[in-house]
Amino acid sequence: MNIVVCVKQTPDTAATVTVEDGRISWGDAPLVLNPWDEFAVEQALLTKEAYGGKVTALTMGPEGPNEALKMALAMGADEAVLISDPALEEADTLIASRVLAKGIEKLAPVDLVFFGRSSVDSESGVLGSQVARRLGWPTLSLVAAINTLDPEGGSIEVERMLEEGRQVVRSKLPAVVSVVKEINEPRYPSFMGIRRAARVEIPLWTLADLGLEAVGSPAVAWPEIFAPPKVETSCEFIEGDSPREIAKKLAERLIEEKVI
Numbered sequence: 001m002n003i004v005v006c007v008k009q010t011p012d013t014a015a016t017v018t019v020e021d022g023r024i025s026w027g028d029a030p031l032v033l034n035p036w037d038e039f040a041v042e043q044a045l046l047t048k049e050a051y052g053g054k055v056t057a058l059t060m061g062p063e064g065p066n067e068a069l070k071m072a073l074a075m076g077a078d079e080a081v082l083i084s085d086p087a088l089e090e091a092d093t094l095i096a097s098r099v100l101a102k103g104i105e106k107l108a109p110v111d112l113v114f115f116g117r118s119s120v121d122s123e124s125g126v127l128g129s130q131v132a133r134r135l136g137w138p139t140l141s142l143v144a145a146i147n148t149l150d151p152e153g154g155s156i157e158v159e160r161m162l163e164e165g166r167q168v169v170r171s172k173l174p175a176v177v178s179v180v181k182e183i184n185e186p187r188y189p190s191f192m193g194i195r196r197a198a199r200v201e202i203p204l205w206t207l208a209d210l211g212l213e214a215v216g217s218p219a220v221a222w223p224e225i226f227a228p229p230k231v232e233t234s235c236e237f238i239e240g241d242s243p244r245e246i247a248k249k250l251a252e253r254l255i256e257e258k259v260i
């Protein structure tokens with residue numbers, strides 16, 4: 001199977017996020033593979049291990065070393081491709097989906113494309129579906145399990161994770177699958193994998209390489225970004241001579257505050 005996994009480099013979630021002059025700042029947080037994409041990479045690797053083939057990690061991002069691609073390679077991806085172009089600096093998801101779909105077409109014939117559920121920095125959660133739409137392929141979103149996969153017959157059956165339960169969906173291949181964390185346990189990269197990832201030459205594709213002359217301007221703008229208002233909290237310790245007395249006082253306070 002020819003499998004593509006779309007990954008994004010994001011700031012480490014342990015970083016403290018601040019808003020300065022209407023712009024988000026992650027300080028000097030290290031860049032990492034978007035945590036949700038670890039599950040997508042793992043699923044791509046498990047699929048390759050079960051059915052054979054090749055896994056290519058694909059990202060659209062700034063020129064230079066890319067931690068998302070390096071991590072995907074270290075985990076076991078066979079190849080990685082970086083799409084980068086100065087014209088993509090202000091890309092919104094419509095532009096990103098157009099560019100990634102072209103990248104996937106350049107890697108043809110592709111059977112399956114994996115995405116994470118969302119990116120931890122922009123968090124629109126729509127890119128997988130937009131790419132599928134561009135390719136004219138079905139999207140299977142929020143997938144928590146792949147029940148069956150028949151590369152020869154060109155079909156896949158998955159379980160989607162919904163708030164109310166799980167939904168079984170069958171679809172034709174090729175398809176785009178976005179995964180949730182319940183699907184697997186991402187592996188740690190091996191020492192050999194890390195060494196290999198450091199050596200692999202990652203090709204850089206520009207818009208011209210994808211046959212795109214221009215991508216236009218973003219349809220979506222971020223006119224303002226602001227931190228949520230600070231919530232003032234106070235802490236009250238309820239004391240008493242016995243658990244019964246403390247519980248009684250607590251219940252009375254909760255009733256007083258109209259919590260219960």
Ligand SMILES: Cc1cc2nc3c(=O)[nH]c(=O)nc-3n(C[C@H](O)[C@H](O)[C@H](O)COP(=O)(O)OP(=O)(O)OC[C@H]3O[C@@H](n4cnc5c(N)ncnc54)[C@H](O)[C@@H]3O)c2cc1C
Pocket residue numbers: 006007008034036037040058059060061089090091092093094096100114115116117118119121122123124125126127128218220221222
């Ligand atoms: C006006 C505007 C300006 C922007 N300017 C910038 C900017 O300068 N720099 C910047 O980094 N972002 C910028 N963005 C955000 C950028 O467009 C989004 O990060 C990108 O479109 C993907 O959306 P998302 O991160 O919300 O993806 P989601 O839909 O939340 O991500 C879902 C999944 O898609 C995949 N994915 C996400 N992003 C990529 C990617 N780039 N390559 C491959 N796979 C991916 C991952 O598997 C991820 O789990 C801008 C957005 C707007 C609207």
